[in-house]
Amino acid sequence: QAGEAVPAAQKSSWTSFLKSLASFSGDLSSMTAPPFILSPTSLTEFPAYWCERPELFAAIADGKTDEARSLAVLKWFISTLKGQYTSRNESMGSEKKPLNPVLGELFYGTWPSNSARGGETTLVVEQVSHHPPITAYRIANNAKGIVLTGHNAQKTSFSGGSIIVKQVGHAVLTVSLPSGETEEYLITLPRLRIDGLWYGSPYIELAETSYIQSSSGWLSTIEYKGKGYFSGKSHSFKATVTPPAHVSVTPHVIEGTWHTTSKDAQTAATFHDVTTAKEEVTVVPIDQQSEWESRRLWHGVAKGIREGDFESAAKDKSRIENEQRQRRKDEAAAGTMWELKHFTHIDSDPVYERLGKLFKANPATEDGYVYQNNGPHS
Ligand code: CLR
Numbered sequence: 187q188a189g190e191a192v193p194a195a196q197k198s199s200w201t202s203f204l205k206s207l208a209s210f211s212g213d214l215s216s217m218t219a220p221p222f223i224l225s226p227t228s229l230t231e232f233p234a235y236w237c238e239r240p241e242l243f244a245a246i247a248d249g250k251t252d253e254a255r256s257l258a259v260l261k262w263f264i265s266t267l268k269g270q271y272t273s274r275n276e277s278m279g280s281e282k283k284p285l286n287p288v289l290g291e292l293f294y295g296t297w298p299s300n301s302a303r304g305g306e307t308t309l310v311v312e313q314v315s316h317h318p319p320i321t322a323y324r325i326a327n328n329a330k331g332i333v334l335t336g337h338n339a340q341k342t343s344f345s346g347g348s349i350i351v352k353q354v355g356h357a358v359l360t361v362s363l364p365s366g367e368t369e370e371y372l373i374t375l376p377r378l379r380i381d382g383l384w385y386g387s388p389y390i391e392l393a394e395t396s397y398i399q400s401s402s403g404w405l406s407t408i409e410y411k412g413k414g415y416f417s418g419k420s421h422s423f424k425a426t427v428t429p430p431a432h433v434s435v436t437p438h439v440i441e442g443t444w445h446t447t448s449k450d451a452q453t454a455a456t457f458h459d460v461t462t463a464k465e466e467v468t469v470v471p472i473d474q475q476s477e478w479e480s481r482r483l484w485h486g487v488a489k490g491i492r493e494g495d496f497e498s499a500a501k502d503k504s505r506i507e508n509e510q511r512q513r514r515k516d517e518a519a520a521g522t523m524w525e526l527k528h529f530t531h532i533d534s535d536p537v538y539e540r541l542g543k544l545f546k547a548n549p550a551t552e553d554g555y556v557y558q559n560n561g562p563h564s
Contacts, residue, residue: 191280192386196220200386207344207383213318214342214349215286221496223386225274225282226488228480230293230311232284233323235269236334236357238464240297240307240327246361247304247330252369252402253429257438259359259371259398260406260425261458267444268460271378271390272421281380281388285484287313287321288510289524293480294562295467305329309467310561311480312528315339316510320355322529322555331362336373337555349388351378356552358537370401372541376410391420392444399541403430407545410444421445529555 192200199220206217215229237243242262249255274281293311297303304327311323314337322337336357343350353375361369376396382388392410399405408425416422420443427438440457442448448457475482483506490499517523535554542550 188384190385190387192220193222196222204383207349210344212342213340214283215319216317219283221491221494221499223280223283223388224491224496224499225278225284226484226491228285228287228291228293228484229319230287230291230313230321230480232270233293233311233321233325233336233338234295234309234467235273236266236323237297237307237309237325238269238466239265239460240465241302243307243325243332243334244303244327244330246359247327247332252400252404253435255361255369256371256398256400256402256404256406256427259400260408260427260440263373263398263406264408264423264425264440264444264448264458265460267392267421269464271392272445275389279387280382281390285487286319287316287480288483288506289313289316290478290527291480291483292476292478292527293469295469296563297465297467299329303327303330306563308561308563310528310557310563312526314526314529314531314555324528324557324561332359334359335555335557338375347381347384349378349380349383351380353377354552356535356538356554358535358554370537370541372397372399372537372547374398374547376408379412392423397545397547399545399547401541403433403544404428405545416441417443419443423448528558528560530558531555 189197189200203219242265246255246258246262249258291313295309297307299306307325307327309325311321314320314322318339320337320339325334334357337355339354341352341354357373359371359373363369374397376392377394379391379393380388381391391412394410396408397405404427406425406427408423411422413420416424423444425440429435439451440448441451446461447459450457469481472482472485477483486502487499490496490502532554534551538552
């Protein structure tokens, strides 16, 4: 039934939100949605999903061959999808509208070291654009010589009752090999469909294809399907891992559902398994954070949303937005520009250009954000 999951008092506001969606193009983040669908978490926190299984991230460095490392990268990547795309449903009952980060918003975190991981894993996130929203991030396990750098933006449209989200941006993973060489992996991102809107209980399904291209020549092609395709199950995927042109190894085929488990099609061995617990990022308490750090910045708004006090949430949100508007006005008047703290923008990412060619990436070039090596972690 329509609006089944929508609180009675918000039904008409949900209906008008859906109507406005239908005639809408641009970024969803700035749209006003009814309170029941608001999340207390800012989008700057989302890059942490990349490392909620830090031991799989670390294990990439242990692969002895380029083939083994490519499979380890794929295993880590697939294992992040459950967190990235289903965790709000698990923690809050449905997909929600995250807080729209302000320009310069920061999010720092760590995953502590242990014997399996070799060392501490650190996360630095910066909101590098407000309109359109763009988030840049960098995750590193220095002891293992593994670094992930990327940025994220979204292009949204509405079709057949669903929101279609094209992810703009990419990630680059680098692995420092014992030989002194650096292996690179270009990671592209899947397309999202947000279904369940009619009922007021949105959830994500992944669609189309994403790629992981290694500088060694190995390529993972990952196809995503929902209910009624491949196995007929939601959250299905099929990954084909193909060797470089000069290597005659049979491609690996991995099939399964990304929010549970998958198998290697030839050996029937389990490939990935995310039915076990994950480890959320560790963040210092907000009284030790700077004003620009996400949880401190949004503290009042998040508290209001969590406690159902939407009036105080809205009030604090307006305060933050007004401060931002004033800042932009002052900059315009002074002829200055906001300076990014941890990243610099480049018009074309050379790794994307070089590795993207190998699988005919579309588009052929993408911009990028280069980390300035000045994070809070020593
Ligand atoms: C951000 C980058 C992460 C993966 C990810 C997961 C969920 C996505 C989010 C990204 C972008 C913003 C997003 C969100 C789901 C819903 C939300 C598309 C891609 C939109 C802006 C809100 C829609 C509002 C309805 C839920 C009502 O690695």
